[in-house]
Amino acid sequence: MPDIATVLAGVGDALSLANLLWVVAGVAVGQFVGAVPGIGPIMAMAIAVPFTFVMSPLAAISFLMGVNKGGLFGGAIPAVLINTPGTPDAAATALDGHPLARQGKAPKALKMALYASITGDTFSDMVLITVSAPLAAVALMMGPVEVFCLMVLAFSVIAGLVGDSLVKGLAAAALGLLCATVGLDPEHGTPRLIFGQFALYDGLPLAPVAIGMLAVAEILRRLAAIRGTRRAAVHMPRGRGADGGRLTWAEYWACRGTMARGAAIGTVLGAIPGIGSTAAAFLSYASARQARKARRDPVEFGAGNLHGIAATESANSSVVGANLIPLLTLGIPGSIGAALVISALMIQGIQPGPLLFEQQGRLIYGLFGAMMMANFVNFWMGQLGLRFWARVVAAPESVVFPSALLLCVVGVYMSTGDLLGVAVMLVFAGVGYAMTATGYSVVVFIIAFFLGPRFELSLSQTLTIIDGKPLEMLDHPVGLALLACAVAAAYWMGVRGRRRERAAEGEK
Amino acid sequence: MTLDRVTGLLVAALGGVLLVAVIPDQVETVDYGWVRPGTLPTVLAAVLVALGLVQAALARRGAAADPDDGGVGDGGIGAVARAALYLAVAALGVWAMGRIGFVWVAPALVLALMLLVGERRPHWMAVAAIVVPGVIWLVVEVLLGRTLPGG
Numbered sequence: 001m002p003d004i005a006t007v008l009a010g011v012g013d014a015l016s017l018a019n020l021l022w023v024v025a026g027v028a029v030g031q032f033v034g035a036v037p038g039i040g041p042i043m044a045m046a047i048a049v050p051f052t053f054v055m056s057p058l059a060a061i062s063f064l065m066g067v068n069k070g071g072l073f074g075g076a077i078p079a080v081l082i083n084t085p086g087t088p089d090a091a092a093t094a095l096d097g098h099p100l101a102r103q104g105k106a107p108k109a110l111k112m113a114l115y116a117s118i119t120g121d122t123f124s125d126m127v128l129i130t131v132s133a134p135l136a137a138v139a140l141m142m143g144p145v146e147v148f149c150l151m152v153l154a155f156s157v158i159a160g161l162v163g164d165s166l167v168k169g170l171a172a173a174a175l176g177l178l179c180a181t182v183g184l185d186p187e188h189g190t191p192r193l194i195f196g197q198f199a200l201y202d203g204l205p206l207a208p209v210a211i212g213m214l215a216v217a218e219i220l221r222r223l224a225a226i227r228g229t230r231r232a233a234v235h236m237p238r239g240r241g242a243d244g245g246r247l248t249w250a251e252y253w254a255c256r257g258t259m260a261r262g263a264a265i266g267t268v269l270g271a272i273p274g275i276g277s278t279a280a281a282f283l284s285y286a287s288a289r290q291a292r293k294a295r296r297d298p299v300e301f302g303a304g305n306l307h308g309i310a311a312t313e314s315a316n317s318s319v320v321g322a323n324l325i326p327l328l329t330l331g332i333p334g335s336i337g338a339a340l341v342i343s344a345l346m347i348q349g350i351q352p353g354p355l356l357f358e359q360q361g362r363l364i365y366g367l368f369g370a371m372m373m374a375n376f377v378n379f380w381m382g383q384l385g386l387r388f389w390a391r392v393v394a395a396p397e398s399v400v401f402p403s404a405l406l407l408c409v410v411g412v413y414m415s416t417g418d419l420l421g422v423a424v425m426l427v428f429a430g431v432g433y434a435m436t437a438t439g440y441s442v443v444v445f446i447i448a449f450f451l452g453p454r455f456e457l458s459l460s461q462t463l464t465i466i467d468g469k470p471l472e473m474l475d476h477p478v479g480l481a482l483l484a485c486a487v488a489a490a491y492w493m494g495v496r497g498r499r500r501e502r503a504a505e506g507e508k
Numbered sequence: 509m510t511l512d513r514v515t516g517l518l519v520a521a522l523g524g525v526l527l528v529a530v531i532p533d534q535v536e537t538v539d540y541g542w543v544r545p546g547t548l549p550t551v552l553a554a555v556l557v558a559l560g561l562v563q564a565a566l567a568r569r570g571a572a573a574d575p576d577d578g579g580v581g582d583g584g585i586g587a588v589a590r591a592a593l594y595l596a597v598a599a600l601g602v603w604a605m606g607r608i609g610f611v612w613v614a615p616a617l618v619l620a621l622m623l624l625v626g627e628r629r630p631h632w633m634a635v636a637a638i639v640v641p642g643v644i645w646l647v648v649e650v651l652l653g654r655t656l657p658g659g
Contacts, residue, residue, distance in 0.1 A: 047652055167566065171519050171559040178526070178552040185545040190536040192545050216598075224590040226625040395635070398627035402618045403640045405598060409605075410644050413657050419606045422657070426599050433591055438515045456548055463542035 003361065010365025013058055014373060022059045023370055026066020027377045031385055033067070034074020036407050040087045040207070041071020043415055045340045049347070057348040057363055062370035064344055065320075068337050069121060069374045072277065072317045073382055076113035080309075081106055081393045082222070084215035084404055088206060089277040089316040091214050091446060092285040096301060096308030103304055106393070107386060111247040112309045114382040116259050118375055120314030123263035124270060124321030125371050132325045141478060142272055144461035149482035150272070151455040154279055156490040157286040158444050168440050176445035179204055180452020187460040199420045206278075207415045209449060212425035213432030213442050216408055219401045220433055226398055247306075255310035258288045262314030269315075270322025273332050275454075277319035282447050284315030290493045321371065327352055328364060512567035520560025526553035597621060602657070609658035614641040 013019065033044040044067050052060035075087030080097030093113055100109035142150070158173055182193045183203030194200040262284035269280040288311030289301040299305045324341070326332040331352040333339035342352050350360055357364055393400060412425045432442050466472035473480060531553060535546040601617035615637040622633055648654050 047654075165563070167516075167559050167563045171556060171563070174552045174555045174559065178549060178556070181549045181552070185543075187541050187543050188536075188538050188545055190538065190545045192535045192549065193530070195534065220591040220594050221587075223594050223621065223625055224587040396627065396632060398622055398625045399632045399636045402621040402625075403636050405621065406614055406618055406640060406644065409598075409602060410610075410648060410656065414648065414654055419602060419657055422602050423599075426595065426602065429598075430592075430595055433595075437588065438511060440515075456543060460541075460543040468542060 006361040007365045010362045010367075011369040013362065013366040014062070014369025019059055019062050019366075019370060020373065020377075022055070022063040023066045023374050023377050024381070026063040027070035027374060027381050030067040030070020030072075031074040031077075031378075031381060032070075034071035034086045034090075035077040035389070036086060036411055040075065040411075040415070041068050042336050042340070044071065045337060049340055049344050052344045053347050057345070057350060058366045058370065060344050060348060061341060061363075061367050062374070064341055065367070065371055066374045066377065068320050069317070069371075069378050070381070072121075072320060073114055073117040073313070073378060075316075076117065076309075076313055077110065077385070077389050078215075078404070080109045080113060081389060082400060082404060083218040084408075085210070088210040088446070088450070089281045089319075090312070091210060091278070091443065092281050092312040093309055094214065095285070095312075095443065096303070096305045099302065099304035100306075100309075105304070107390070108247050108251075108306075109304075109309055110386050110389070112252070112255070112306050113313045114379065114386075115247070115252055116255065116262070116310040116313035117317040118379045118382075119259050120263040120266055120316075120318035121320060121378070122372070122375050123260075123314075124267045124318035125368070125375065127267050128321045128324055128328075128371075129368050132329055143465075143476075144458050145465055145473070145476045146479045146482065147272075147454070148458035148462040149476075149479035149486070150275070151451055151458055153482050153486040153489060154283060154451055155448070155455070156486040157283050157493060158447055165439065169444050172435065172440045172442070172444040173448040175440075176448030176450075177452045177455070179209070179445075180449045181456065183453075186453070186457040197420065199418060203453060204424060204449075205416050205421055206450060208412045208421045208425035209428045210446055211408055211412055212428030213435075213446060216405065216425060216429035217432030217436060217442070219405050219408070220429060221436070222397060223401050251306060255307055258291070258307045258310045259314040261287060261291070262311045263318040266315035266318030267322040270319035270335075271325045273326055273335075276335055277316040278450055279447075280319050281312045281316040282443070284311040286493060287311070287489075328356055331356075510567045513564045516560045516563030516565075516567060518560070520557050520564065523553045523556030523558075523560060527557065594621060594624065597624065605657040607658060610656035611641070611645060613658070614644070 029044055029048075030041050034041055045064050048064065048067060052063065055063065071087065072089065075085055075090035076093045076097065077086065079085040079090040079094035080101050083094050083098040085091045085094050097109040097113060100106065155173075158169070180203065182200055184190065184201055185192055191201060262280075265284045265287070266277065266280040269275040269283070270277070285301075285308060288307050292301065292305065292307050297305065297307070301308050319335070320337070323333075323335045323338040327338045327342060331342075333342050345352055350356070350363070408425065409422055412421050413419065415421065416424075435442050435445065473483075527550065531546060531549050535549060537546065538544045597620055598617070601613055601620070605613040605617075618640065619633060619637040622636055627633060645656065648656055
C-alpha cells in the first residue's frame with residue numbers, strides 16, 4: 001500500500017503550472033502529428049525523447065504521454081473528415097466516421113471519436129492506477145503458446161469483417177498474410193520474397209502499406225470522382241443547432257456498452273506486450289459490429305454508425321495506459337511508445353522495473369496525475385481543434401486531396417527514412433484501389449498483414465515448445481481457453497452472423 | 509464473363525505464379541525446423557489458387573462489385589483510368605523528388621494534380637502549390653531537423 005504522503009506529493013507535482021504547460025504542449029503536438037497521415041505520435045515521441053534530457057523527469061514523461069494520448073485522437077480526425085486515417089489504429093474509425101461526414105455530420109462523428117477516446121483512455125488509466133500489479137502478473141503468464149492462441153483468436157474476428165463474400169474475404173486475408181511473409185523468416189532468419197531489396201529484410205513496413213491502401217487509395221478515388229464541380233472536401237453544418245454538429249448526451253450514453261467493451265479489449269491487449277492498439281481497435285470494431293447486428297441496429301456498420309466509432313476509439317486509446325502496466329511493474333515495454341517512455345526515464349537515470357514504485361513513488365504518482373490531466377487537456381484541445389480542422393476541410397477537394405497526398409508522401413518518407421517506403425505506399429495504393437473496386441476487403445487484408453509476422457513467429461515457437469504434439473497443449477490451459485474463445489468467436493461472428501444477415505435480407 | 513469471375517481467375521493466376529515461379533526463386537530451401545521459410549508462403553499461395561478457382565466457379569452471371577463499396581460501378585471505367593493516371597503522376601513525382609529534391613518537385617506535383625482535376629482558381633493553386641509545401645519544409649527541415657526526399 002503506497003504511503004499517502006507520497007501519493008499526494010506526486011499528484012501535487014503533476015498539478016503544477018509548469019507541468020500543465022508541458023502536458024498542453026504534448027497534447028497539441030500529438031493531436032497535430034496524429035492528424036498528419038504517416039507521421040503519428042510514435043515518430044513525434046522518438047524525435048522528442050532527446051530533447052527531454054533538459055526537462056525534469058516528470059515534465060519529460062508528462063510531455064511524452066501528452067503526445068501519445070493526443071496522437072491517438074488526432075489519427076481519427078483525417079479518418080473521419082477525408083477517409084484517410086492519420087495512424088493505422090484509426091483505420092476502423094474511418095469505416096463509420098467518414099460516411100457520417102459525407103452525410104454532413106462530421107462534427108458529430110469527431111465528437112464521438114473524441115469522447116470515446118477520452119472514455120477509453122480514462123478507463124485504462126484507472127485500471128493502471130488501481131490494479132496494475134495483478135494484471136501484469138496475468139500478462140506474464142502469456143508465453144509463446146498462449147500468444148499463438150491469442151493470435152488465432154484475433155484472426156477469428158476476421159470472420160465478422162469479411163463482408164458479403166466469404167471467399168473474397170478469405171482471399172484478402174490470405175493475401176495480407178502472404179505480404180506479411182516478406183522479409184526474414186522468424187525461425188531460420190533467411191530472406192524471403194525481397195527481390196534483392198535489402199531494405200525489405202525487416203519486411204514490408206506497416207505504415208506505407210496501411211497508408212497506401214487506406215489513405216492514398218481513397219485520395220485517388222476522391223480525385224478521380226471530381227468532375228468539374230468545386231465542392232468542399234467535407235460539408236460542415238452551419239450553426240450550433242444543426243443536427244450534424246451536435247452529439248447529444250443520449251447518443252453518447254447509448255454507446256456506453258460499446259465503449260466499455262472497447263475499453264476492456266484495449267486494456268487487456270495493451271497489458272500484453274507486443275499486441276498493440278491497431279489489433280485492439282479492429283477486434284473491438286468487429287465485436288461491436290456483431291453485437292449491434294444481434295440487436296438489429298437500424299443503422300448498419302459501415303454506413304455511419306456511432307457505435308463503430310465508439311468501439312474503435314475507446315479500444316485504441318485504452319491501450320496507452322495499459323501499455324504502462326508491464327513497463328511500470330516489470331520494466332517490460334508493451335509497445336514502441338512505452339519503449340520510448342523507458343528511454344526517456346533512463347535518460348533521466350531512472351531504471352523501470354519492480355522497484356520503481358518503491359524507489360520513485362512520488363514520480364510514479366506524479367505520472368498518474370499527469371496522465372489524468374492529459375485526458376482533460378485532450379478533451380479540451382480536441383473541442384478547440386474541431387473548429388480548426390473544420391476550416392481546413394472547408395477548402396475545395398481539388399485542394400485538400402493533392403495536399404493530403406503530399407503529406408502522405410512526406411509522412412511515409414519520414415517514417416521509413418527512404419523513398420522505397422514511398423514506393424511501397426504507391427504500390428499498395430494501387431492494390432487497395434483495385435481491391436476496393438472489385439469487392440475485396442481492404443480492412444481484412446490490413447488485419448492479416450498486421451498480425452502475420454507475430455502469428456508466424458508464435459506458431460514456430462509453439463510447435464517447438466510442444467514438439468509438434470497436439471496433446472502437449474493440455475499443459476497450457478490458458479491457451480486452450482483462448483482457442484475455445486476463437487472457435488466461439490468464429491461461429492458467433494461468422495456462421496451465426498451470416499445466417500442472421502441472410503434472415504434479415506429475407507425479411508426485407 | 510462477370511467481374512467476379514475475372515477477379516477470381518486473376519487471384520488463382522497470382523497464386524499459381526507464386527507457387528511455380530516466385531516462391532521457388534525467392535525463398536531459400538531449408539530441410540529442418542517446424543515452420544520452414546517456404547511453408548507459410550506456399551500454403552498461402554495454394555489457398556489463393558483454391559479460393560480464386562472457387563470464386564470463378566461460383567460467380568453469378570451479371571454479378572458485379574457493389575458501387576456503394578466503391579466498386580468499379582462507382583464512376584465506371586473512366587474513374588479507374590483517371591485514378592491510374594493520378595497514381596502514375598504521383599509515382600513520377602516521387603521519382604523526380606529523389607533526383608531533383610522535394611522543394612522543386614512538390615509544388616509541381618500538387619499543381620499538376622490540381623490542373624488535372626480541373627482546378628483553375630489562382631488563389632487555391634497558390635495555397636496548395638506554395639503554402640502547403642512551404643509549411644511542410646518549414647516543419648520538417650527547419651523545426652524537426654529531418655531531411656525531405658532528395659534533400
